[in-house]
Amino acid sequence: MQSETFQNEVELKYKLYNSIFLTLPLDGIHGTGILIPLMKDECRKGLEKGKSPVEILDHFFEKQTNFTSEDEQLDFMFRVISYIERQVVLLDALEDAAFLDLHDARRVGKIESIKSRLDSEERKEKIGEALKNLAVRIVLTAHPTQFYPSTVLAIINDLIDAIQKNDLLEIKMLLTQLGKTPFFKKERPTPYDEAKSLSWYLENIFYQSASELYGDLLKEVSNPEEQAGNVLTFGFWPGGDRDGNPFVKVDTTIAVADRLRSILLANYHTDIRKLRRRLSFKGVYEKLIALEERILQAVNGEDTASRIQQEEILSSLSVIEKQLIDEHDGFFVDLLHEFRNKVLLFGTHFAGIDIRQDSRIIKNAFDVLCSTAPELKDQTGNLNFEELTNLSTPVSMFQSDDEVVKDTLSLFGTIKEIQHRNGEKACNRIIISNCRGEDDVARVFAMAKMCAWQGEIPLDIIPLFETIDDLEKAAITMRKLYENEQYAKHLEFRGKKQTIMLGFSDGTKDGGYFSANWNIYKAKENITRLSREMGITVAFFDGRGGPPARGGGNTHKFYSSLGNTIENREIQVTIQGQTISSKFGTHDSARFYQERLLSAVLENSLFDDPDKLLSDTDRVVMEKLSEYSLAEYQRFKSSDKFVPYLEKMSALKYYGKANIGSRPGKRKQSEKLNFEDLRAIPFVGAWSQMKQNVPGFFGVGSSLKKLEEEGLFDDCKKLYQSSLFFKTLVANSMQSICKSYFKLTEYMKKDEEFGDFWTWIHDEYELSIEMLLKVSDQDELMQTALFLKDSINLREEMVLPLITIQQYALIKIRELERNNETNATKYSILQKLVIRSLYGNINASRNSA
Numbered sequence: 001m002q003s004e005t006f007q008n009e010v011e012l013k014y015k016l017y018n019s020i021f022l023t024l025p026l027d028g029i030h031g032t033g034i035l036i037p038l039m040k041d042e043c044r045k046g047l048e049k050g051k052s053p054v055e056i057l058d059h060f061f062e063k064q065t066n067f068t069s070e071d072e073q074l075d076f077m078f079r080v081i082s083y084i085e086r087q088v089v090l091l092d093a094l095e096d097a098a099f100l101d102l103h104d105a106r107r108v109g110k111i112e113s114i115k116s117r118l119d120s121e122e123r124k125e126k127i128g129e130a131l132k133n134l135a136v137r138i139v140l141t142a143h144p145t146q147f148y149p150s151t152v153l154a155i156i157n158d159l160i161d162a163i164q165k166n167d168l169l170e171i172k173m174l175l176t177q178l179g180k181t182p183f184f185k186k187e188r189p190t191p192y193d194e195a196k197s198l199s200w201y202l203e204n205i206f207y208q209s210a211s212e213l214y215g216d217l218l219k220e221v222s223n224p225e226e227q228a229g230n231v232l233t234f235g236f237w238p239g240g241d242r243d244g245n246p247f248v249k250v251d252t253t254i255a256v257a258d259r260l261r262s263i264l265l266a267n268y269h270t271d272i273r274k275l276r277r278r279l280s281f282k283g284v285y286e287k288l289i290a291l292e293e294r295i296l297q298a299v300n301g302e303d304t305a306s307r308i309q310q311e312e313i314l315s316s317l318s319v320i321e322k323q324l325i326d327e328h329d330g331f332f333v334d335l336l337h338e339f340r341n342k343v344l345l346f347g348t349h350f351a352g353i354d355i356r357q358d359s360r361i362i363k364n365a366f367d368v369l370c371s372t373a374p375e376l377k378d379q380t381g382n383l384n385f386e387e388l389t390n391l392s393t394p395v396s397m398f399q400s401d402d403e404v405v406k407d408t409l410s411l412f413g414t415i416k417e418i419q420h421r422n423g424e425k426a427c428n429r430i431i432i433s434n435c436r437g438e439d440d441v442a443r444v445f446a447m448a449k450m451c452a453w454q455g456e457i458p459l460d461i462i463p464l465f466e467t468i469d470d471l472e473k474a475a476i477t478m479r480k481l482y483e484n485e486q487y488a489k490h491l492e493f494r495g496k497k498q499t500i501m502l503g504f505s506d507g508t509k510d511g512g513y514f515s516a517n518w519n520i521y522k523a524k525e526n527i528t529r530l531s532r533e534m535g536i537t538v539a540f541f542d543g544r545g546g547p548p549a550r551g552g553g554n555t556h557k558f559y560s561s562l563g564n565t566i567e568n569r570e571i572q573v574t575i576q577g578q579t580i581s582s583k584f585g586t587h588d589s590a591r592f593y594q595e596r597l598l599s600a601v602l603e604n605s606l607f608d609d610p611d612k613l614l615s616d617t618d619r620v621v622m623e624k625l626s627e628y629s630l631a632e633y634q635r636f637k638s639s640d641k642f643v644p645y646l647e648k649m650s651a652l653k654y655y656g657k658a659n660i661g662s663r664p665g666k667r668k669q670s671e672k673l674n675f676e677d678l679r680a681i682p683f684v685g686a687w688s689q690m691k692q693n694v695p696g697f698f699g700v701g702s703s704l705k706k707l708e709e710e711g712l713f714d715d716c717k718k719l720y721q722s723s724l725f726f727k728t729l730v731a732n733s734m735q736s737i738c739k740s741y742f743k744l745t746e747y748m749k750k751d752e753e754f755g756d757f758w759t760w761i762h763d764e765y766e767l768s769i770e771m772l773l774k775v776s777d778q779d780e781l782m783q784t785a786l787f788l789k790d791s792i793n794l795r796e797e798m799v800l801p802l803i804t805i806q807q808y809a810l811i812k813i814r815e816l817e818r819n820n821e822t823n824a825t826k827y828s829i830l831q832k833l834v835i836r837s838l839y840g841n842i843n844a845s846r847n848s849a
Helices: 002-024 030-046 053-066 070-097 112-113 123-132 150-165 166-182 193-220 252-279 284-300 311-326 333-346 360-371 373-379 387-389 402-421 438-451 469-480 485-493 503-510 513-534 557-561 576-586 587-606 616-637 642-649 680-689 700-708 713-722 724-738 742-750 755-776 786-798 800-818 824-845
Strands: 135-140 232-236 352-358 429-433 459-463 497-505 536-545 571-576
Touching: 002 030, 002 070, 002 166, 002 786, 030 053, 030 070, 030 742, 030 786, 030 800, 053 800, 070 150, 070 166, 070 786, 070 800, 070 824, 112 123, 112 587, 123 387, 135 193, 135 536, 135 587, 135 700, 150 166, 150 193, 150 786, 193 232, 193 252, 193 576, 193 587, 252 284, 252 333, 252 352, 284 311, 311 333, 311 786, 352 360, 352 402, 352 576, 360 402, 360 429, 360 438, 387 438, 387 485, 402 438, 402 485, 429 438, 438 459, 438 469, 438 485, 438 642, 438 742, 459 469, 469 485, 469 513, 469 616, 485 587, 497 513, 503 616, 503 680, 513 536, 513 700, 557 680, 557 800, 571 576, 571 587, 616 700, 616 713, 642 680, 642 755, 680 824, 700 713, 700 742, 700 755, 713 724, 713 755, 713 824, 724 755, 724 786, 742 755, 786 800, 786 824
Parallel strands: 135 232, 135 571, 232 352, 352 429, 429 459, 459 497, 497 536, 536 571
Antiparallel strands: none
């Protein structure tokens, strides 16, 4: 049914509106659009015959065009890329316009499905009690895979409305605007630019969709007045995330915090003006005017006296509500409640800024801090864990010529200032990337006391465990922290709650797909067991990216699959890259995905499903799959061809040159490419650009095959049938494979240096397809999600000319380098061709990195 809906509402309409696009009076579009179908056909036929992209495009230009000079051909390729970028936007808008038709409201993941499973007599009471202890935190990150500028986002939203109304004139006008609106950023955005871009979603999407969902939730509980707004909260990394980004400074963090406050208060001001049009009653109207003026003062004021806190707004609304009920029969009180819900959800900060920094940077800064304090000077680098947690010597001055060190040491005062301006929740979390043990947490704990707070610390210190080794030791690290007297007192002050972040991205990069997911699962179980034993509530914060290789895919199924051996009262998750626009770019989709996350946490709380628990046999199977896939992935990663292959044959190094985000492509800016310093996004993205989604499948086929050889494959199949956790892993790996297309790079198997390495990857790809189909008893990949597969197929077909052009440019660049040619102009043009081709491919995939 969904597949048929997709064909009618998306695929057929795409063909119609794309034909309109061809007729628009835009420079270069008409001639380009006519040739693209011919080019696509040449690419498909040529690649299937094993031809290289150079052979294919040379033949195309000779037989199908009048472009004889190289300059004409290169100019045409740029126009093709520009055209396909806009085709992708049109398809995005069509899918978003049909979103509710494609995602049946009766499907699992809706609050309605939970209500239907509860007794009608106790339903409201049970949901109300559950919501008091549950929370979903959606964190927007600034990772460099989000490309649409705000001008294009606005066009997409208007185009969605026009498509839903079937307004052809409006659609034509918007397509014309789209054709004339630039996509490509000539300059790299600053961290503040990223914050402005991402705050668009808070202003235009989450402000309304989250408050509506929250309001509907309150209708399902017995005592809505007892519910706080903590059930849905939002985090924000732009301006706070320093890990590998030297361009984020304390002034950026403060500027972003100020922006989050000002745009929220501006939205409040607009809403109050709307309220005044209805609540025009004596006594009520005057109080609304006073509140409006007070908020306006807070928007425009710079001094401390003009600042406003959440409590002041809620207090004013409470007085107005009482008068409305007592004197005016509660007329329009529902409108007042809608506004109050927004204030409960967003406070005066819109989203809490998370601070993140690498443990190695923190240690360097801590050593500088200790060397400044006379009584600690001789102990720099020699303090043990217990000594670190007992440190509280205030240090008002420190000396360093290192800008990153100075920024790190200034962070705690910055957090304190933001809390003073916007309230504690505006910035009260610091995340330690690459956390290797308890000392890394203790240093941050000590620095907070030395640099900002002498008493209780209003700060959650969040270790981020990423590598397989760190995941295995995570529970040991947390036990040492829980048992430490000083840190235990800190947790008591923080409500006996500890947030722990687990990184899918670097886990997969480090240990492969099966191993990363299983080790994260086990780490959660071990930490949950320990935390419950110690009387601590643990909240897991998942660093998820868009694709399955980085923890993406179907997140609702993943969270719904976790049994009661894993703490599940909170879901905290990063949303990043083009996944932000694909899942939260419209009101309907944002509402849907927020509700799915909420329903997952509600379901885990209300229904203790024993079927979610893995049996002893299941665990043996998962352990073996993890062990065997890790061994195969490590053998692959240890090859002397691994890093050179990525560096020479993929678009890896061009991620850092594309002006998508402010963050460099690797943590250390050394000349030599070092695997450990390589960030997960360009790593996963490079494989995606080649259509070899290695992180999503490598080791999967080999490990399943090994269990088959050991006679354990029936146990694998039983695990698939009984475990939603494993079934979701299989489905998400299938999605990675469906976005792979090895015909694009088949020419590489003839390469003298990398031919055998390409064949190794391709063999694992073929084996993974075979074994995944066997274990799932499916006849084709993604058989249970055909409409999603239809979408993938349409998008992959759309970008076929684009990715062929990218490979053509990479081949030509390698030829220039191999022949030591010094044609700087041609070299520069080819590099730009690669960089420009990144964008359309990223956005077409919707979750490629």
